Amino acid sequence: MFELDVRSRKPIYEQLVEKLKQLIINDVLKEDEKLPSVRELAQQLTINPNTIQKAYRELETQGYIYSLKGKGSFVHPSGKVDNEEELKKVREELKKLFAEAIYLGMTSEEIAALLREVEGGQQDD
Amino acid sequence: MFELDVRSRKPIYEQLVEKLKQLIINDVLKEDEKLPSVRELAQQLTINPNTIQKAYRELETQGYIYSLKGKGSFVHPSGKVDNEEELKKVREELKKLFAEAIYLGMTSEEIAALLREVEGGQQDD
């Protein structure tokens, strides 16, 4: 499915969250598609099931997946995500990053161009 | 100068980097202004000098300050920052965050509005 760097300073479960988030956002994992089970993915990646579960829990908190006891974990459909908490964090992050980018020399137009680029590649709903 | 959360999961030196970066970006700390010395700030915040130094080293790597042995650490003037390494990271971060924001339901216009908001508050050079 993908690879992890166990020697990285970044925790494995955080790497997992990022990678899975990318797969969901880029529509590699489709809406309501079932993710590998905690134990299954743990075996594939040769890491502990607890670590997988920690990543899944985080993804659920952030609104990217939903889990049903006994059934599995599934991709949360985009557009139906309603997570004001997470949106607030993202807005704050965006503001910080904009200020940072400008300080380092990027122009607003460069940033806007980057946005259009990403926007073109998404087109959900 | 500011406060830190020693109980946070986020390392103290990272909190320091963020806070100082904000002060620099928001022009609270002016160009070429001298930062508190490692020992002085350590005493003020009741934390170890090594932790301060780690934060300063990181800020220097990212291009926000420069340090002169025997003299002190100073704010790196905006506009004169030339850190392609750091810019690359910021661009990647922006792209990730844009995709994330869109997935969570933000429109491009909302994001663009946020950019204009930040842009208005900066106006360096």
Add this chain to the structure above:
DNA sequence: CTACTGTACTAGGAGTAATAATACAGTTAA
């Protein structure tokens, strides 16, 4: 019932963050 699923808990080892103490090197002013 059986075999899957998610979820929770405890205990232990490994690695990083932070502290403490010391030292060296360069600047500045008396």
Add this chain to the structure above:
DNA sequence: TTAACTGTATTATTACTCCTAGTACAGTAG
């Protein structure tokens, strides 16, 4: 030059988080 400041580096120790391992409970589907 000396004294007092600056950044920088090193080592040892403690505290905390990540990760693992093992076990257990709850819900689902055949």
